[in-house]
Amino acid sequence: MNIRQGGISLKKLIVKATEAEDGDANQPTNDSIDKSLLKDDLYQAVNGRWEKTAKIPADHSSTGGFMDLNDNIDKELMHDLDDLKAKNKDSFEAPFSEMLKLYELAQNFKKRDADGADPLKPYLEKIENISNFADLNGQLADWVKTGFPLPFGFFVEPDMKNTQVNALFANSPSLFLPDRTYYENNNPAYNQLMPVLTKTLSQLLVLADYSSNEADEIVESAKKFDAAIAPHVKSAEESADYSKMYNPQKFSEFAKSSSHFDLTKLADGLFGKTPEQIIVTEPKYFEALDEIVNEDSFQDMKNWMLVGTIYSATGYLSEEFRQTGSTFSRALSGKKEATPQKKSAFYLATGTFGQTIGDYYAKKYFGPKAKADVEHMVRNMISVYKNRLQNNTWLGEDTRKKAIVKLDKLGLHVGYPDHIDQLEYKYKITPENEGGNLFNNMTRIGQVALADNYAKLGQPVDRTKWEMSASTVNAYYDPFKNLIVFPAAILQAPFYSLDQTSSQNYGGIGAVMAHEISHAFDNNGSLFDEMGNLNNWWTKEDHEYFTKLADKMIKEFDGIPFAGGKVNGKLTVSENIADAGGLSCANEAAKNEQDYNLYDFFINWAKVWRMKATTQYKQLLLNIDVHAPAELRANVQVKNLDDFYSTFEVKSGDGMYLKPEDRVKIW
Structure with missing residues (x-):
């Protein structure tokens, strides 16, 4: 359950914020707002001028928002690793030293080309x-x-x-x-x-x-x-x-x-x-x-x-294998070119050692002041949610009490985990001068990871383990641990910055926080109790009423035309419920601050969903992604909030108007 666009093991079911790829941060910074569009199309009003000049990099299928932030981080970390790999790899502690060895091995395309298909045969x-x-x-x-x-x-x-x-x-x-x-x-x-x-x-x-x-x-x-x-x-x-x-x-x-x-x-x-x-x-x-x-x-x-x-x-394998092998995925997503060699090596090494690179990134680039401020914001969001549950008018008393118990037990991780996953200490890289090649090293790593997974059968669950690197621009709710996680990488502008107003931060990271909290009470998360067990804690009457509300959310999105297709309201209902609850609660939290400004709040909400993508990528997400398209996430959810209408003086006949009886309010 996540905040980014996208999509089995259960690891794939942690509810993240979105599932988009990296973009290129070297984009035009045309952030001027077309105020003439605010009443008719919030997303275009905020992002339309940017979208006209933004260019999708040849090796990407989209750009903007999450993707640009990821790309900035990639550039920072690639620069750092290039400096560090020139030093003696063994001078670094494992698993960082092993990650540097893998990064170097993956970049040796001369060796990979010479080996051809031999390692695979x-x-x-x-x-x-x-x-x-x-x-x-x-x-x-x-x-x-x-x-x-x-x-x-x-x-x-x-x-x-x-x-x-x-x-x-x-x-x-x-x-x-x-x-x-x-x-x-x-x-x-x-x-x-x-x-x-x-x-x-x-x-x-x-x-x-x-x-x-x-x-x-x-x-x-x-x-x-x-x-x-x-x-x-x-x-x-x-x-x-x-x-x-x-x-x-x-x-x-x-x-x-x-x-x-x-x-x-x-x-x-x-x-x-x-x-x-x-x-x-x-x-x-x-x-x-x-x-x-x-x-x-x-x-x-x-x-x-x-x-x-x-x-x-x-x-x-070789560059010819790599280029040929990416042909189908490029056709599927609309990418014009394969990922450059050096970047592909970086992704391979840091993808394998995700916790290791995340630990490095967070400790170097993430400060304690930001961590404390973000934790304060999350506690505020939980407090808002708790108040809403306590004053909920459609939940019965028994269900309401159990919902509050679940909220009180909700775990919180911010920044980076206390320790790197022990699995990454088990990865040992055989360098080229000792007879190693990339294929055999990666095959052996896969075998070690599988053995480690199977060895856990019947063992206690490590409830402290993160399922995402701290260097990932994302966030997630884990329904099986009743836990929300905010990696260090998402805690930057436009989602969050000490230099932004509190209303801007609530429109960005605040809505993300409440989105993840909402997943505990969406149509899937609501089936799990405070310990993350599949356990129906609802009365029959309350669950039937909740289902009717969820059906209204399905109807609100179902069939909206997009990219030559139509939105599947059933596929996207969980994320839409989380978006609705997240935005509504973040709106209330913003109003509790002395310097609140709802104009800033809604503008930044629309800005974080900024995305320009190929038609192929939009169509792919429309078919498989549990999230609604980014543009619709920005536009549809605000129509459910009364404060949006008063902030922008939206009235009947305006493009952003939705009749009061059609506005979906769940949490």
Whole structure:
């Protein structure tokens, strides 16, 4: 649950603020407001002049807002790491020293180009040498530990009904295209994108020394297997309902899902013994597993594995592999160019050592004065929320009391964690002068991470662990820990600055804070109690009333035209409820300050959602993102607040006017 645009393991279900990519901070600074538009289109009034002159960098699909801030941080950190990597790597403590080694290794494209496909070939040969299910079952545990793809996966995360302990989950594989809906109803996006992906995959196989004919045959076979998977997995809209993920089964029953995979033997090999229970995130998929995976489809599955292995490795191989491998994602998002080599190396190293780089960034660039001020703001937001719950008129007394208990138990992390995740201390990089190459190092890191995850089965959950680097411009609510987290990187202008007015800060970071708090009480978060357990603490009557309010939010957004498509109100309802609650509570908090200025508040709210994106990227987000488009987040939510109308003198007939009876007010 997050504040940025975007989109299974449960880690993907922490509710962040948005899910957009990096942008280029070297943009025109035309921040002048077109006051003539304020009553008709707040977003365009604040951002329209900027949008006319802003340019989307060739290696990006969007720019503005979150993305520009991320790009500024990237530049700062790349400059710092370039200075530091010139020094003796071993003079730094681990894991920072290992991150510098990986950064240097990833930048050595001369070595990567010379190696070509050689590091990958032993893995491809292993797949090719599997001739039947008996062969595969004989080495299935080692296969999983090594990181080979399979048409199912295991992961360990907190048990959704007992979040103090880690449990075993089973999930389905990813599809070639972003969502199941691409495969349905003659979706024109399928006919646009699948040929691009087909060509990309064939070219990658040729780079791995398959003949052109072999490559084409393998890809068509792999696509056939992908098409067999598609009807049985959840769409993005279906996945947005977290409670439907919780489907516990006895492992002995789950093992019957496949007549061809020995799932009991696999579990014994991975965990030392067969677990008693497994939580199945997509039961319909596993009910169809025998239909998808059988003797008739074995060769298609093998080719699907080959294709998946090559495609996932492209970022660790030569420049030709990297450029070719990014072709499909660029077509999907509208990027004109691949990420530059040096930046791609930076992303690879810091993405692997996320907590390490976050710790460095926060300690260097984030001050204690800002931390104290931000914590004060969060406490103010929680106080506003508590007052609203105490005076709520539609919740029954029992539900209201339990809601307040949940709010009182809400955890808060600001800036950076107390310690770097121990997993990153386990990553050891073999440098080039000791025979290391990038592909083998990254493969080994993946194996270490997987082993670390599996070792947590049955162990207590580390409730202090951050799921996001402190250097990420974002924030999140974790429903399984009842915890809100604000990394250091988001605590800068326009979201927050000691130089901004309090109203500007409440319109930025204040609304983000309250957005994350609101996730504790959205249509998903409301299903979890104060400890993060899936536990219905609502009376039937209260939940039915809440559902009616949520339906009003669905209706408010559903079907709004955007980027040649329409907003899916059901897909975006959780984030829209959080935006509504966040903006409303931040508005009240701003009014509690002596220097409040609601004009500043609403203007900065619109400014933080500034975004210029390619049409392809907008369409992608429209299909898979649980957030409404940024422009609509800025415009639609303010229409629900009475103070917006008085601040800008908006009346019936103005573009920003919404009838009082149509204004959605939940929290």
